[in-house]
Amino acid sequence: MITLRILCKSNNKNLICKRFNCSSHQNYDIVVIGGGIVGAASARELIIRHPTMKVALLEKEKRFAFHQSGNNSGVIHAGIYYKPGSLKAKLCVEGLNLSYKYFDEKNIKYLKCGKLIVATDRSEVPRLLDLYDRGIKNGVKDITLLDAKEIREQEPNCKGIQALWSPHTGIVDWGEVTQSYVRDFEEYGGKTYLNFEVKQFTEGHNPDFPVIITDNKENTVQAKYVLTCCGLQSDTVAVLTGCPEEPKIIPFRGEYLFLSPKKSNLAKANIYPVPDPRFPFLGVHLTPRIDGRVIVGPNAILAFCKEGYRWSDVNMHELKEVLSFSGFRKMAFKYTGFGLKEMARSIFIPLQVKQIQRYIQNITSSDVERGPAGVRAQAMAKDGTLIEDFVFDSKPGSGAIGSRVLHCRNAPSPGATSSLAIAKMIADKMKVTFNL
16 A cells, blocks of 8 residues: 655746736646646646646746756666655656657657666675565566676676666656656646746635745736645745745755766666665766766765755855754764765765776776766655655645645655656646645
């Protein structure tokens, strides 16, 4: 039985920003806040299910998929890592199948290049076998175990004693996929707003559209029901409606290296280490991108602001909030050694290269250069626990705002792969919550 955690019981292809003033034309049956991949997929699903409703999608940036959805490795995950029976496992497997079908329908370029998870030491083999067992239980298609010789046959430059091969893992540009979802949404009659940074929710006098949403320029839209999918800003937006700070979003920056073009033939597939269960991240891996480049990484370090893609990106207010959060302090104490090593790898490229040399030995520091970075929205509880599953938040019984706003406060990796499946789940939940 799968349960969802509930908190607070008590065809415009250029996607042009629409400027507007408050009027009856800005009344919507459903407003979705957040133009990342989960928000865009959910808005698309909602308008497909409810074609007679007026639906709007609001995004604070100048384009959709500006943050996590447009700054990731581009992997299409198969569902190997997740606890059998969990929502993440179910939605990832379902989402992969829905994604490949969607890519084919929309002629979106992708590559089903596969993934090797490689054990380089005997101590890692039991964990690798556990992953294989998880994958089988989760319904991941066609995964197999390879010995050292078979690893070489699959990837001649990869060295390991045993590996798990997932042929249906792939790569795609998730930013492009998000833009496609938005085009679908607009073609079905949905309205999109860019540069709309939500700053306030207030209760209006119109009983049909009682939730007034105001941005930082005093523009407003009015809604009957609201869904927020705000990623890195999900806790900030939820607090605006009276929900608690927890789960707190802690921003972790993942920095990648680019492999030089002359070495881009070293791997055709995604090559990952066996993850260490003591730590919450998958480890440094090698990933071909849909543009032909190959990236190595990421590390995982605390970002100094929620949208901190560089060491120089600092927001003292946001940083103070993170450092004062009891959950972060507990986690930082627990993983002090790991955190210091990750910071060192950020500064000294050879330390990050050393991680990949465990299974691709003929990569040297001269073969890489600094590449892109992304920031992961990691939801955290007060006890320092990293929240793995989806969290929905509302405040029923507290007036129009509380009873009509649903927050998706955590859509963890593999959120992009799972996006179409997540959208179906959210639409189902909104149907029950709001009696749509």
